[in-house]
Amino acid sequence: MTKFSFSLATSLLAIVFLASCNPKQQPENTDKNEIDTLSFILQGDSISAIMQRVLLSNVMQATKAGGPVYAVAFCNERAMPLTDSLSQKYNCQIQRISDKYRNPANKPSKNEEDVLVRMGSSNSGEPVLITGNGKVVYYKPISIAMPACLNCHGNAEKDIATKTLEVIMQKYPNDLAIGYKEGDFRGLWKITFPKE
Template identity: 45%
Template sequence: MRKLIYFIAFLGLLSCKNNAQDNYRLLTEYKTKADSATAIAQQTLLGKVASSIKKGGTTYAVDFCAVEAMPITDSLSKHFQLKIGRISDKNRNPKNNLSTPTDKAAFALFSENKTLIDTLLPIESPVYYKRINLAMPACLKCHGNPAIDILPSTLQLIQEKYPKDLATNYQLNDLRGLWKVEFPKE
């Protein structure tokens, strides 16, 4: 009888260990998928914005972003079967604000920890956040100091398209926002 109890206890411990390993593997898969999706989203958006600037300058790029940025992320969301978005404490598009307590806490965490690149929160349905730094000088043409970096015509168009714009006065390497990836509930 005693051996049977020990054997059942051993199976219970083994089961817990396997569950922990399964959970770890699942969370690693979530993080890998979200990181890949955000890398492609970032590359796609930056490529399209760079092409827009090359084609028609920063005013053309502002028009492009106002019309196409959200549909691009929506298309990538469908492709990856995830909800992909960008959030910021200084958003240009009001749809990109920090709308939940979790978003605000994640943004504060990234603001305080400059070396934090990404994190996966294993809450009810996992949420992945990844840092977006203002990494290229070209970004300052729309997000820099309005008196120095942004052309008056570009600034005027930004103010027309985004009357409540908060996304200026950044410097290179500042935290611009976060990618946010939400996984479907299972």
């Protein structure tokens, strides 16, 4: 290696190291030397953005094709398989969790209830990485980012059409995911990566 490329490599390393020391991206409970924080944050950011686009475009298309009643039935059948197929594609496990979950499969674990409270009350929009048991878990807040979300997650009397509410209650008899306003914290993206 020439002297030039050696010093270039050193300064690139320094940049990566400095970037991963950015306090906003500080992992919790981690041995900082063991994982490349920045790389997991970037992967988590891009996978959650892709997943969000896929789900959103599907729900919009279904609404256009058959209205919100059809779109609820569509989400009921398709949200999980779509998530699983992207998980396979990116070699990770993609989930959505919420304290007020609609699908019981999106119920948080005991430990995650704390993560939800902390990330929900700070509502900074920033991701958090937690490592342990040979895994790296990326969490990122999901918010009620647009009025369209209220058609199925808003106020039961004001925002959700009677027919839509009926099909929600039928598919999810224990639904907790209503009563939101625009801008509210809705839950978290959870993306689990193997450490290597």
